Amino acid sequence: MPLQVSGEVLSVRRVGAYQLLTVIAPGIPELTRPGHFLAVQVGGPESSMLLRRAFAIYDVKDRGVYGGTVEFVFAVHGKGTAWLSSRRPQDRLDVVGPLGTPFRLPTTPVQAALVGGGYGSAPLLPLAGALRGRGCRVDIVLGAGSADRLFGQLDAKRTAASLVVTTDDGSTGQRGRVSDVLPEVLEKNRTDVVYACGPMPMLRAVAQQCAERGIPCQVAVEESMACGIGVCMTCVLPVLGSDGRTRMVRSCVEGPVFLAERVRWEDIGTVPADTVGAPVRP
Amino acid sequence: MTDLTTILAGVRFPNPVFTASGCAAAGRELDQFFDVTSLGAVVTKSIMLDARSGRATPRMAETPSGMLNSIGLQGPGIDAFLDHDLAWLAQRGARAVVSIAGSSVEDYARLASRLRGRPGLSMIEVNISCPNVEDRGQVFACDPRASSGVLSAVRKNTPAEIPVFAKLSPDVTDIVAIAAACVDAGADGLSLINTLLGMVIDTTTMRPALAGVTGGLSGPAIRPVAVRCVWQVHQAMPDVPLLGMGGIRTGSDALEFLLAGASAVSVGTTVFGDPTAPMRILGELTQELSDRGIARLRDVIGLAHRPAQPHVPEDPDPVGDVPAARRSS
Numbered sequence A: 001m002p003l004q005v006s007g008e009v010l011s012v013r014r015v016g017a018y019q020l021l022t023v024i025a026p027g028i029p030e031l032t033r034p035g036h037f038l039a040v041q042v043g044g045p046e047s048s049m050l051l052r053r054a055f056a057i058y059d060v061k062d063r064g065v066y067g068g069t070v071e072f073v074f075a076v077h078g079k080g081t082a083w084l085s086s087r088r089p090q091d092r093l094d095v096v097g098p099l100g101t102p103f104r105l106p107t108t109p110v111q112a113a114l115v116g117g118g119y120g121s122a123p124l125l126p127l128a129g130a131l132r133g134r135g136c137r138v139d140i141v142l143g144a145g146s147a148d149r150l151f152g153q154l155d156a157k158r159t160a161a162s163l164v165v166t167t168d169d170g171s172t173g174q175r176g177r178v179s180d181v182l183p184e185v186l187e188k189n190r191t192d193v194v195y196a197c198g199p200m201p202m203l204r205a206v207a208q209q210c211a212e213r214g215i216p217c218q219v220a221v222e223e224s225m226a227c228g229i230g231v232c233m234t235c236v237l238p239v240l241g242s243d244g245r246t247r248m249v250r251s252c253v254e255g256p257v258f259l260a261e262r263v264r265w266e267d268i269g270t271v272p273a274d275t276v277g278a279p280v281r282p
Numbered sequence B: 001m002t003d004l005t006t007i008l009a010g011v012r013f014p015n016p017v018f019t020a021s022g023c024a025a026a027g028r029e030l031d032q033f034f035d036v037t038s039l040g041a042v043v044t045k046s047i048m049l050d051a052r053s054g055r056a057t058p059r060m061a062e063t064p065s066g067m068l069n070s071i072g073l074q075g076p077g078i079d080a081f082l083d084h085d086l087a088w089l090a091q092r093g094a095r096a097v098v099s100i101a102g103s104s105v106e107d108y109a110r111l112a113s114r115l116r117g118r119p120g121l122s123m124i125e126v127n128i129s130c131p132n133v134e135d136r137g138q139v140f141a142c143d144p145r146a147s148s149g150v151l152s153a154v155r156k157n158t159p160a161e162i163p164v165f166a167k168l169s170p171d172v173t174d175i176v177a178i179a180a181a182c183v184d185a186g187a188d189g190l191s192l193i194n195t196l197l198g199m200v201i202d203t204t205t206m207r208p209a210l211a212g213v214t215g216g217l218s219g220p221a222i223r224p225v226a227v228r229c230v231w232q233v234h235q236a237m238p239d240v241p242l243l244g245m246g247g248i249r250t251g252s253d254a255l256e257f258l259l260a261g262a263s264a265v266s267v268g269t270t271v272f273g274d275p276t277a278p279m280r281i282l283g284e285l286t287q288e289l290s291d292r293g294i295a296r297l298r299d300v301i302g303l304a305h306r307p308a309q310p311h312v313p314e315d316p317d318p319v320g321d322v323p324a325a326r327r328s329s
Helices: A080-087 A124-133 A153-159 A180-186 A200-213 B078-092 B105-115 B144-156 B175-182 B220-236 B253-262 B279-292
Strands: A003-015 A016-026 A037-040 A053-061 A069-074 A092-099 A111-117 A135-142 A161-168 A191-197 A217-220 A235-239 A246-250 A255-260 B007-009 B011-013 B018-019 B060-065 B064-067 B096-100 B121-127 B164-168 B189-192 B196-201 B214-218 B243-247 B264-267
Touching: A016 A080, A053 A080, A053 A092, A069 A080, A069 A092, A069 B011, A069 B018, A069 B064, A069 B189, A080 A124, A092 B064, A111 A124, A111 A200, A111 B175, A111 B189, A124 A135, A124 A153, A124 A191, A135 A153, A135 A180, A161 A180, A180 B105, A191 A200, A191 B175, A217 B214, A255 B011, B011 B121, B060 B214, B060 B264, B078 B096, B096 B105, B096 B279, B105 B144, B121 B144, B164 B175, B175 B189, B175 B220, B189 B220, B214 B220, B220 B243, B243 B253, B253 B264, B253 B279, B264 B279
Parallel strands: A111 A135, A111 A191, A135 A161, A191 A217, B018 B264, B096 B121, B121 B164, B164 B189, B189 B243, B243 B264
Antiparallel strands: A003 A016, A003 A092, A016 A069, A037 A053, A037 A092, A053 A069, A217 A255, A235 A246, B007 B011, B060 B064, B064 B214, B196 B214
């Protein structure tokens, strides 16, 4: 059950190329599981920007001096995120959360590999903690364009049994993509399950590598949304149901976490002809 | 206590704040945020006979004080809707206004027949104006004869106690002519307005922002157009009940539609950014009425059409940005 909370900004900090915003949002931390997201109003009550911005929840604290706090990471891309980055402590921020379907956790201790691209690592770091809590071994792979676009390296180093870092420009870690190093990580650690979050092309590559090895994989996708709560129908993608039929499903409610093998990766951005209710083509 | 009751074609609603079709699904998601039975009514997303996938993504682009959508009437089809959605609304005790959409007169007639006798159904809204279909938005609602055919088919297949409203497009030369055609064909009232056909080009990719190229513009950006449509239709047909919608964000916006001639309003796009907005707007509207000393909502419907009373402020320091707008009753 999500809540709409008029929260108070506690801090906005620069972390490399990103911003880390902490908001006091009582009630939300207790309900949050790794993979949940937050929909944040931008621009203030009179803003010409009507739509919420959706961000994966990074860290939550359900008690402490400030009551419950929620943290999320974002990059300044447009006017909405620029406004967010200019928030100051004690500013009001209207947030709705926790939203979506979170990561499913294994019931027995397994070997898990977590793959994050850019600030897609944000929901994976609390997930790593939850997996460790269940006795799982956690290996982490983080990738980004450059060193300043990696998020959570220190966290990851602390939580994970092993950490491999890649950057496109080689500014830190191995030069290349996460998919260049993932096969070796999977083999070396005899990985049982993979969790991934990041840009869609990265998720597609990770999904394919897992499928080739028969390793179950959960992905948290990123689709543009207007509402985040399941009423606008803009954030859909083609996903196979348990009945084997493809439907255009909402990534805000049925997702953002999907089983990778259910997502029709090659058809994202289209309505495949065999989708339930697809237009009949002449 | 302000009496918020409103009557649309003989059906009584406890208050005039409804959701808008396509902006509230079938109420279940919003019920997590507020009790949907406290709405005047839930207006459900337009349902078609068969399941429909809708259009490819991107389906949405934010615009100044608005957004474009290009969903393409995605939905589960009437059977699943009746079993899962309308049944849930009825069991929940909510009043449902069911929006229907079809590609032929026959489709609309069959949809109306399927709704016959269903618990929870308060009213039917006939969507003849969704712009997200082929044919450059050349929908039924662009042509008086086509509109008339659909409305007369739905009216014929609907029991007399269920009002049938036609939802019209503002993208026409003379909305009053279309409105008159619908009413002559048996429509009990009109929903004004659907989205305006619009387009955004992404200057980074240098291509249309939406996969469907064009989409429907909604939000406060279209409010003056919507108020104008309500005004024109009410002026021409003061006895025809109107459900007004288009960019309502506050109680004051809702009041503007009532003053123009709407008997009730739908809150649409605002819900995307503010899921509890319908309840906030209802509270604000109640306050706006009581601030003006108005005891009954129905006394403001169409009030703006009456000649202004000369107003001398008794109060040397009038409240608000526009002092002359304050009237004692």
